[in-house]
Amino acid sequence: MANQSTKKELLEEALHYHPDGGEEEVDKEWEEFSRLMAKLRENRQNRPHRPSQAFYPCPPPNADEEQQDFDPFDYINTIVSDFLD
Numbered sequence: 001m002a003n004q005s006t007k008k009e010l011l012e013e014a015l016h017y018h019p020d021g022g023e024e025e026v027d028k029e030w031e032e033f034s035r036l037m038a039k040l041r042e043n044r045q046n047r048p049h050r051p052s053q054a055f056y057p058c059p060p061p062n063a064d065e066e067q068q069d070f071d072p073f074d075y076i077n078t079i080v081s082d083f084l085d
Helices: 002-015 024-048 072-085
Strands: none
Touching: none
């Protein structure tokens, strides 16, 4: 029984151990953090939602440009010749 109470006491000490300061300082930090989070939530609600990134598609190619020059078999032959070398 004494061993269990010692373990509980050690657990309580570990849970309430504040290496950088006292319990009051930690409570102040948590209050400040809570205040900042509330302010952040309020700011997010006041702003209209907009996407973080916009999509701008490329314009379609002109009919007289590279469409006529593209030969799929030339591409395939290049790949095959590179593979065989």
